[in-house]
Amino acid sequence: MADSSGPPVRSFAQAAATEETVVPLRVVQIDGLVVLKIVKHCKECMPSLVTGQLLGLDIGSILEVTNCFPFPSRGGEEEDEVEADGANYQLEMMRCLREVNVDNNTVGWYQSTYMGSYQTVELIETFLNYQENIKRCVCIIYDPLRSQQGIVALKALRLSDSFMELYRTENFKGEKLREKNMSWTDIFEEIPVKISNSSLVSAVMTELETDAPATQCDFDRLVLSTNPFMEKNLEFLIECMDDLGMEQQKFQYYYRNLSRQQGQQQAWLQKRRAENMARRAAGEEPLPEEDPNNPLFKPIPEPSRLDSYLITNQVNNYCNQINGFAGQTSAEISRDISSHDTVFSCTAGPGCTLVVGLQCKAGYKVRVSLQRGAMWFMVVNIPVPPRPGVHHDG
Amino acid sequence: MASGNTVLHLASGPTGLVGKLHPTVLFNICDSYIRRNDQQERVIGTLLGSISADGTVDIRNSYAVPHNESLDQVAVDIDYHRTMFDLHQRVSPKEVIIGWYSTGAGVSGSDALIQDFYGREVTNPVHLTVDTSFSDDRPSIKAYVSTNLTLGDRQLAAQFHEIQLDLRMIEAERIGFDVLKKTMVDKLPNDIEGLEGTISRLHGMIDTVYRYVDDVVEGRIPPDNTIGRYLADTMAAVPKIAPDAFDKLFHESVQDVLLVIYLANLTRTQLTLAEKLNTAAQIV
Numbered sequence: 001m002a003d004s005s006g007p008p009v010r011s012f013a014q015a016a017a018t019e020e021t022v023v024p025l026r027v028v029q030i031d032g033l034v035v036l037k038i039v040k041h042c043k044e045c046m047p048s049l050v051t052g053q054l055l056g057l058d059i060g061s062i063l064e065v066t067n068c069f070p071f072p073s074r075g076g077e078e079e080d081e082v083e084a085d086g087a088n089y090q091l092e093m094m095r096c097l098r099e100v101n102v103d104n105n106t107v108g109w110y111q112s113t114y115m116g117s118y119q120t121v122e123l124i125e126t127f128l129n130y131q132e133n134i135k136r137c138v139c140i141i142y143d144p145l146r147s148q149q150g151i152v153a154l155k156a157l158r159l160s161d162s163f164m165e166l167y168r169t170e171n172f173k174g175e176k177l178r179e180k181n182m183s184w185t186d187i188f189e190e191i192p193v194k195i196s197n198s199s200l201v202s203a204v205m206t207e208l209e210t211d212a213p214a215t216q217c218d219f220d221r222l223v224l225s226t227n228p229f230m231e232k233n234l235e236f237l238i239e240c241m242d243d244l245g246m247e248q249q250k251f252q253y254y255y256r257n258l259s260r261q262q263g264q265q266q267a268w269l270q271k272r273r274a275e276n277m278a279r280r281a282a283g284e285e286p287l288p289e290e291d292p293n294n295p296l297f298k299p300i301p302e303p304s305r306l307d308s309y310l311i312t313n314q315v316n317n318y319c320n321q322i323n324g325f326a327g328q329t330s331a332e333i334s335r336d337i338s339s340h341d342t343v344f345s346c347t348a349g350p351g352c353t354l355v356v357g358l359q360c361k362a363g364y365k366v367r368v369s370l371q372r373g374a375m376w377f378m379v380v381n382i383p384v385p386p387r388p389g390v391h392h393d394g
Numbered sequence: 395m396a397s398g399n400t401v402l403h404l405a406s407g408p409t410g411l412v413g414k415l416h417p418t419v420l421f422n423i424c425d426s427y428i429r430r431n432d433q434q435e436r437v438i439g440t441l442l443g444s445i446s447a448d449g450t451v452d453i454r455n456s457y458a459v460p461h462n463e464s465l466d467q468v469a470v471d472i473d474y475h476r477t478m479f480d481l482h483q484r485v486s487p488k489e490v491i492i493g494w495y496s497t498g499a500g501v502s503g504s505d506a507l508i509q510d511f512y513g514r515e516v517t518n519p520v521h522l523t524v525d526t527s528f529s530d531d532r533p534s535i536k537a538y539v540s541t542n543l544t545l546g547d548r549q550l551a552a553q554f555h556e557i558q559l560d561l562r563m564i565e566a567e568r569i570g571f572d573v574l575k576k577t578m579v580d581k582l583p584n585d586i587e588g589l590e591g592t593i594s595r596l597h598g599m600i601d602t603v604y605r606y607v608d609d610v611v612e613g614r615i616p617p618d619n620t621i622g623r624y625l626a627d628t629m630a631a632v633p634k635i636a637p638d639a640f641d642k643l644f645h646e647s648v649q650d651v652l653l654v655i656y657l658a659n660l661t662r663t664q665l666t667l668a669e670k671l672n673t674a675a676q677i678v
Binding site for chain 2: 031033036040041044099151154192194197202209217220221234319324
């Protein structure tokens with residue numbers, strides 16, 4: 001617009017008028033407060049999955065999330081009642097928060113997940129519901145289980161525009177997808193997350209930081225019993241593969257039906273032509289070669305590809321988790337190997353001890369090489385037979 | 395009713411009550427202070443949590459409540475407080491009102507009135523103060539409970555006792571102080587980066603212990619039995635495994651993990667291939 005390069009202080013009307021130039025969303029900037037609130041809510045309700053609303057501001061390419069509030073978890077009441085109730089709760093909460101000058105602008109929602117299994121049709125539906133009202137919204141996914149491994153398992157997601165358009169037209173036929181050049185990786189877009197804190201919070205936290213050399217997060221990361229997590233991940237992966245197999249079967253069935261139908265159509269046409277030839281020879285009018293009422297010409301509906309796309313995404317996600325996690329595990333093990341002749345220890349805080357290995361130089365080498373191995377796996381994506389002996393001799 | 399407007403603030407011994415403060419509350423208080431109205435001196439709000447039987451007060455959540463203060467009057471928006479409490483109850487019914495917070499250093503005159511108001515919501519409310527102005531160069535966070543001083547049936551004053559306050563920083567530590575203490579963090583650390591930091595910290599700790607033990611052995615510093623005992627305890631915590639057995643154990647684990655990585659990568663390659671084939675199969 002005309003005054004987009006004008007003075008930085010603009011009136012509200014001007015700002016509203018210039019809004020037409022759409023800048024793509026690049027970064028989601030989350031307040032430390034929001035992170036803590038999400039973690040608290042998701043963790044307290046842990047076995048059940050919960051959601052909540054994000055409040056904030058949309059500034060150019062940055063979406064600031066400055067506050068959030070949890071949604072009450074749904075009981076077994078009537079559907080309509082719950083919905084009306086939920087809307088009421090939401091309105092009331094937002095009105096209250098506005099009174100204490102909290103940003104009163106919905107920018108999306110957060111939800112907890114179990115081992116990153118969030119790629120569902122429901123998520124897409126919710127996204128569309130939100131996107132109808134708010135142009136730019138994100139979904140923040142938090143995984144409390146993964147966070148127990150010492151990672152901040154926060155992710156900001158949104159649907160890609162091309163996918164949304166396709167979803168609205170409900171067109172998930174193979175041809176359309178090929179036309180749009182859309183693959184399963186294009187459904188969700190992950191947006192980089194930034195964490196911001198006010199100077200006040202920063203000052204308070206700096207003051208309050210304990211001077212213990214190791215924090216809870218370090219302990220979490222160094223826990224050696226990593227197998228349960230790995231097992232769960234693999235279990236889910238296998239389940240997903242089964243689902244994918246089912247989807248594939250659906251397609252095979254469809255193709256088989258399609259080719260059978262085409263064969264039958266051909267046979268019918270040939271028969272009709274031969275008949276027509278005979279009729280022409282007998283001086284009669286030829287019958288039309290197309291018959292809309294014939295059940296043979298009814299197109300067989302093609303199954304939607306959405307499910308298989310989503311499952312594929314899910315599988316990919318599990319693979320990523322395994323890769324990231326396995327890199328960590330192998331590093332942990334290699335740290336441990338170096339410890340077996342000189343095991344030493346130190347205390348960290350009262351009551352909790354940390355067992356550590358010495359000869360760290362050797363340990364480091366092993367770790368780095370393994371880590372590279374994992375990274376290289378990740379980037380190049382060509383499976384290479386592992387040779388574990390090589391990594392150990394550090 | 396006669397409510398004493400005077401505050402008697404005595405330094406008193408431990409009252410047996412212990413407050414546990416979660417970092418979320420602290421963040422919330424700081425945020426509401428930043429977002430206070432123009433010319434407002436301080437913010438107050440309600441604290442939610444639970445009180446266990448042994449006198450531990452778990453301060454888990456909070457929300458700001460608008461209020462108005464003039465010389466000798468305090469007006470708290472009671473409606474707001476009630477609505478907000480109801481809303482919070484619907485999410486986590488276990489969290490009840492346990493007291494209130496205000497920003498500023500220590501207890502001030504009008505606090506007795508607010509304490510009195512919260513005293514009607516819960517017996518023995520906890521009053522938490524967070525000094526956001528850093529008046530003595532550090533944020534002093536204190537918690538109080540009050541008792542009424544009465545003479546006959548005339549109320550003279552509210553006496554505030556300071557109680558012990560533990561900061562439950564484990565939640566913050568889980569996320570990492572690195573993330574919570576900087577004003578801007580560009581990227582969340584991923585698995586490997588986090589581990590790298592942890593390992594290097596570990597390395598530092600081992601170095602410290604190494605140096606300490608060397609110094610003691612060579613007589614540079616006097617030995618400390620407590621530290622020695624801690625060290626011996628941790629040493630004893632590690633089971634002794636023969637190197638051969640350990641090697642075997644280690645190799646097996648590494649192979650397991652590598653196999654899983656291999657499998658995961660194979661799956662991904664398969665997915666890429668399958669996608670290509672699936673779209674290609676459309677040209678029938």
